Amino acid sequence: MSTGELLSIEPQELQFSFELRKQIGCSLQLLNKTDNYVAFKVKTTNPKKYCVRPNTGVVLPRSTCSVMVTMQAQKEAPLDMQCKDKFLLQSVVANAGASAKDVTPEMFNKESGHHVEECKLRVVYVAPPRPPSPVREGSEEGSSPRASISDNGHPNSSELSITASRGSVDRHGRVEAHDVSSSEARAVITKLTEEKNSVLQQNSKLQQELELFKRDASRSRGGLPLVYVIIIGLLGILLGYLFKRT
DSSP: OOOOOOEEEEEEEEEOOOTTTTEEEEEEEEOOSSSEEEEEEEESSTTTTTEEEEEEEEEEOEEEEEEEEEOOOSSOOGGGGGOOOOOEEEEEEOOOOGGGGGGGGGGGGGGGGGOEEEEEEEEEEEOOOOOOOOOOOOOSSSOOOOOOOOTTBOOOHHHHHHHHEEEOOOTTTTTEOOOHHOOOOHHHHHHHHHHHHHHHHHHHHHHHHHHHHHHHHHHHHHHHHHHHHHHHHHHHHHHHHHHHHO
């Protein structure tokens, strides 16, 4: 924290998590340590690159004020991630009850006899936070979703042997789980095969019953003339017997 007689400023340097083609913001906290109204003004060596809101204002006695500094999206990364841009925060005692609209450039003119405090802030680029590990979670219930990592940053061999049955390990030691849809597809194929076999069995049974029905029908058609022959034979015998008696 940078401390003056009027304001305490935090942080002492503006840190931006640099990313290409993306606006990045950094917040300043101003604390008024006095019982007076304190006016402030923020300047920069590169005004086209940064947007400061508010760039002027008044901090009430024993109060705080937040200033947001936004760096415009950059198309190229700086050499060695170094930045020479700087900010200057000026502060001066203002009249009681003053507001932001009462702040004028003349208030920060040292030649007019005003006691102006100045605090220089440098700009620092930091690397953006790394995304989380791309290790996928396992889909099987009751199993560990991730392989444990040993102290040297590589997966434990015991965990890899267990996980290998349901996934694969790439050259970086990351375990990739098989897609759950493959097991579902196998289940569907098995079910369809069983239904197909059941339909074939029913079809074969129906064909056998149809053959039996055809055989019974042919027998019934072939038996009718034989019955007639027997009946006629019996009638002939009966008539012959009657004729003999007469």
